[in-house]
Amino acid sequence: MKAAVLHQPEDLRIEDTKQPQAGPGELLLEVKACGVCGTDRRVYLGTKSRGIHFPCVIGHEIAGVVVECGTGQQAFQTGDRVAVVPVIPCGSCAYCIRGLDNICLNRTAIGYEFDGGFQEYMKVPTAALQVGNVVKIPEQLSFDEAALIEPFACCVNGNQRSNIPPGGTVVIAGAGPIGLMHLKLAKAVGAANIIVSEPSPQRRDWADQMGADLIIDPQEDDLHQIVMDQTDGLGADSAILAIGVAPLVSQLARLLRKGGTLNLFAGFPEDAEANITCNLIHYGQINITGSASASRQHFRQAIALIASGKIVIDDLITNRFPLNQIHDALDMMARGQGLKGIMLPA
Ligand SMILES: [Zn+2]
Ligand SMILES: [Zn+2]
Secondary structure (H helix, E strand, O other): OEEEEEEEOOEEEEEEOOOOOOOOOOEEEEEEEEEEOHHHHHHHHOOOOOOOOOOEOOOOEEEEEEEEEOOOOOOOOOOOEEEEOOEEOOOOOHHHHOOOHHHOOOOEEEOOOEOOOOEOEEEEOHHHHHOOOEEEOOOOOOHHHHHOHHHHHHHHHHHHOOOOOOOOEEEEEOOOHHHHHHHHHHHHOOOOEEEEEOOOHHHHHHHHHOOOOEEEOOOOOOHHHHHHHHOOOOOEEEEEEOOOOOHHHHHHHOOEEEEEEEEEOOOOOOOOOOOOOHHHHHHHOOEEEEOOOOOHHHHHHHHHHHHOOOOOOHHHEEEEEEHHHHHHHHHHHHHOOOOEEEEEOO
16 A cells, blocks of 8 residues: 655655554554645654654545454544544543643654554554444535544634634634634634634635635734724733744733633744733732643534534645645645645545
């Protein structure tokens, strides 16, 4: 079978490898679609290395079909269409006990510690199956859509930590696939006024097509003034940082109304720091939250939102790549072109 094997940073090769077999309790999936994400590019470049061993197969936004069940594996049958939650929680650390399995202290992940989805067949380890990380997907979900469940589930987590009130005003900084998922979620939870800030004209167009109420170019327009004009001088209820630019933290915090919430959704460079006026938090009673990854519960909520038709997600997919064009897919991330790219191995 074909696999994209990462031998070391920037050394990714398409190779013929031996098809894995499902051991006791394991599953073998035929990968039908695997999302290509900014994190994959950071692993490829070597700027993200936690949990990575070489050689390895990355790719953590995985949808596929069960083609082999290891002995003792009774929860699944061959032919089942599934999506995979990549983060495998330990189940027993202080955070898992509180239901925060996305920030488990002992987490491992498929696409990091375990080989991921940029290959034709992928083995699902027992550790993932034991904690419910393989989820059957409803009939009406395509594999393409199923490959977007993982990033969308992360956005469900971020959305819940943004405290968007029905009828509220939300500011979203960044209209890449993640910012646009936040746009769709904000609409779904009843935000009345969604303001998107994005420097790329093409992405501003997409934000418009996907229903943003107001779209601004931060290089031309005064976001702060516009938000104040839109909210009778009070400010936004919620702001979501969907791009890892540290100076934006204080800028977004300043356009919240009292009691508002800023969610730091995007990851930042390792040593990024932000200056923020303390009294803005104190007198403004504002909340600053973070969100990292997604729990198994967020994953199931994401599936339900897509399957019910409440959220249309496949319009975010602009590029489909065969496995042997994985380099082009990673380049696309670098150029910020298109929106979401998915890899289709077969
Ligand atoms: Zn991802
Ligand atoms: Zn844990």
